[in-house]
Amino acid sequence: MSHVDEARNIVLSAEQGESSFTASETNSDSVHQWAEACQWVIVNAVAGKISGRAILDGLQKVGATASEAKDYIDQFKEHLLHKKSKVNRSHDAS
DSSP states (O other): OOHHHHHHHHHHHHHTTOOOOOTTOOOHHHHHHHHHHHHHHHHHHHTTSSOTHHHHHHHHHTTOOHHHHHHHHHHHHHHHHHHHHHHHHHHHHO
């Protein structure tokens, strides 16, 4: 199973109230899975598969603190700005 699949399963488990770890755990595998789960939320938000409140909910469900969630949301905003910039450049080139 890939790390992305594991992260997806973590988020899905968290949605069902089954998540067994938090960001405060020191086990490196758990921290890695947590980071992958947070990244999965952002990647799917950028792809338009989840939006709005679901982004914050997803980050909270995998155990992100408020400041960690803010960092991931800032990352999401950067991705959107980059995506918008690429679209604008392609329209300008037309």
